[in-house]
Amino acid sequence: MQNRLFIDGRFVDALSGRTIDVLNPHDGSLITRVAAAEAADVDRAVEAATRAFPAWSKRDAAERGRLLLKLADRIDECTQELAELESLDTGHPIRDSRGIDVPRTAACFRYFGGMADKIEGSVIPVESGFLNYVRRAPIGVVGQIVPWNFPLMFTSWKMGPALAAGNTVVLKPSEITPLSSLRIAELMAEVGFPEGVVNMVPGYGVSAGQRLAEHPGVGKICFTGSTATGRRIVAASQGNLKRVQLELGGKGANIVFEDAPLEAAINGAAWAIFHNQGQACIAGSRLLLHERIADEFLERFIALARSIRIGNPLDPQTEMGPLTSAEHHQRVLQYVQIAHNEGGRLLAGGQRPAAFPDGYYLEPTVVAAQPTDRVAQEEVFGPFVTVLRFSDDEQALAIANGTEYGLGSGLWTRDLSRAHRMASAINAGMCWINCYKRVNPASPFGGIGRSGYGREMGFEAIHDYTEARSVWVNVDATVPPYYRR
Ligand code: NDP
Numbered sequence: 001m002q003n004r005l006f007i008d009g010r011f012v013d014a015l016s017g018r019t020i021d022v023l024n025p026h027d028g029s030l031i032t033r034v035a036a037a038e039a040a041d042v043d044r045a046v047e048a049a050t051r052a053f054p055a056w057s058k059r060d061a062a063e064r065g066r067l068l069l070k071l072a073d074r075i076d077e078c079t080q081e082l083a084e085l086e087s088l089d090t091g092h093p094i095r096d097s098r099g100i101d102v103p104r105t106a107a108c109f110r111y112f113g114g115m116a117d118k119i120e121g122s123v124i125p126v127e128s129g130f131l132n133y134v135r136r137a138p139i140g141v142v143g144q145i146v147p148w149n150f151p152l153m154f155t156s157w158k159m160g161p162a163l164a165a166g167n168t169v170v171l172k173p174s175e176i177t178p179l180s181s182l183r184i185a186e187l188m189a190e191v192g193f194p195e196g197v198v199n200m201v202p203g204y205g206v207s208a209g210q211r212l213a214e215h216p217g218v219g220k221i222c223f224t225g226s227t228a229t230g231r232r233i234v235a236a237s238q239g240n241l242k243r244v245q246l247e248l249g250g251k252g253a254n255i256v257f258e259d260a261p262l263e264a265a266i267n268g269a270a271w272a273i274f275h276n277q278g279q280a281c282i283a284g285s286r287l288l289l290h291e292r293i294a295d296e297f298l299e300r301f302i303a304l305a306r307s308i309r310i311g312n313p314l315d316p317q318t319e320m321g322p323l324t325s326a327e328h329h330q331r332v333l334q335y336v337q338i339a340h341n342e343g344g345r346l347l348a349g350g351q352r353p354a355a356f357p358d359g360y361y362l363e364p365t366v367v368a369a370q371p372t373d374r375v376a377q378e379e380v381f382g383p384f385v386t387v388l389r390f391s392d393d394e395q396a397l398a399i400a401n402g403t404e405y406g407l408g409s410g411l412w413t414r415d416l417s418r419a420h421r422m423a424s425a426i427n428a429g430m431c432w433i434n435c436y437k438r439v440n441p442a443s444p445f446g447g448i449g450r451s452g453y454g455r456e457m458g459f460e461a462i463h464d465y466t467e468a469r470s471v472w473v474n475v476d477a478t479v480p481p482y483y484r485r
Pocket residue numbers: 145146147148149172173174175176203204205206208209210211213224225226227229230232233247248249250280281331379380381
């Protein structure tokens with residue numbers, strides 16, 4: 001298990017020698033201690049990435065792609081090991097780590113590996129006598145900050161497009177869940193990524209993260225996390241006017257109309273909020289129910305929620321594990337109290353299951369509330385769904401668009417016109433119709449409003465990791481273009 005910083009192709013201790021405890025969310029026991037990067041370590045990593053940039057960016061694009069493809073194959077070969085590491089560190093049920101996180105990580109690196117030599121420029125139709133072409137050039141050293149909720153997958157979402165486009169990377173995994181990212185660094189060294197192309201500096205946000213965001217040698221910072229920290233990143237980035245890409249919180253509206261395919265909607269709504277213990281920015285954390293079907297829906301939804309198998313993440317039968325950290329567990333529990341204080345009705349859950357006194361577990365929790373309540377406005381980021389009722393499409397839309405966020409959204413209906421009408425009217429970066437939480441490396445992922453800006457995945461991501469460089473050619477250089485005498 002790697003637990004040190006990865007800088008310039010080697011695993012090294014932090015300069016200060018300090019470490020941070022990495023705990024098992026199942027029982028709070030110590031897994032390992034990870035080296036704690038601070039500003040000076042980040043500086044070393046940026047220096048290594050800066051040295052590596054000229055050769056990496058000039059390398060044949062197909063060669064860069066080939067390394068990413070080799071990495072994807074190695075990840076497939078290491079599926080079981082990576083899944084166990086991710087489950088141990090984050091609390092993801094192993095069935096999800098093995099069936100979702102690892103395959104999606106490999107798929108993402110593979111997609112961008114294939115794209116590396118297809119990043120084409122363009123020729124612009126300008127006035128005759130001139131040729132204008134545009135190249136897409138890498139930015140340089142990019143800083144990437146990965147949160148604790150999907151560390152393995154987000155490592156691929158961030159590094160895949162950046163590396164394919166010819167950038168070098170300094171990535172800060174969350175100090176709470178650094179293990180799978182560090183293992184990816186090890187696999188990258190093994191398949192032949194040159195020294196310094198990828199560097200990893202797990203450490204606290206206020207020191208390592210802050211330094212990465214403000215570093216004058218970093219051309220772009222890409223961050224996933226809370227809106228509050230996103231604002232700090234923007235402020236820190238000002239010094240060298242670096243590019244910023246933000247993937248922040250969400251308060252996904254999942255709308256079930258009266259004509260919805262009910263069985264699928266119930267199942268999909270449960271998946272939308274309870275997958276990964278609700279620790280997902282795109283979670284369907286607001287469940288909007290048409291008043292005509294609300295009672296029947298809730299009865300069946302709550303029965304399903306109560307049947308979800310909670311347990312040790314490493315048990316293949318487990319469907320819901322613990323929250324990822326003790327601090328976050330407390331934060332989510334506080335929202336049960338907040339709901340109570342605001343007059344919300346607790347319909348299910350709200351307790352730590354008695355069987356797991358030491359782990360950071362929480363029962364699937366269902367609360368009925370009003371659209372303006374805090375639990376309907378703020379991101380809880382746990383297995384906690386807020387139920388809201390509506391009577392017509394206009395009211396559903398007003399509730400759906402009634403938060404500052406705009407990331408994921410969903411709707412369930414058999415009416416095709418309504419589905420497309422609503423999908424275009426909901427203020428969100430993504431909308432799922434009769435499904436929820438579908439992601440694919442080819443499809444752009446990101447939000448609007450307080451959910452951030454820029455997109456991960458697809459061509460959008462590649463564009464966000466390149467600069468358009470415009471070149472003008474006077475096609476007949478014998479004709480002086482200005483002072484003709
Ligand atoms: P943060 O946004 O504080 O942390 C996310 C990452 O950013 C962590 O690696 C963190 O490091 C780092 N960070 C913190 N401060 C800075 C800084 N000043 N400069 C650079 N990096 C920094 O989220 P939390 O972990 O505190 O979770 C709080 C809430 O944020 C959650 O309840 C959830 O609502 C939301 N969140 C959203 C995520 C998403 O997927 N969009 C992911 C994670 C959280 P450190 O851990 O040391 O603070």
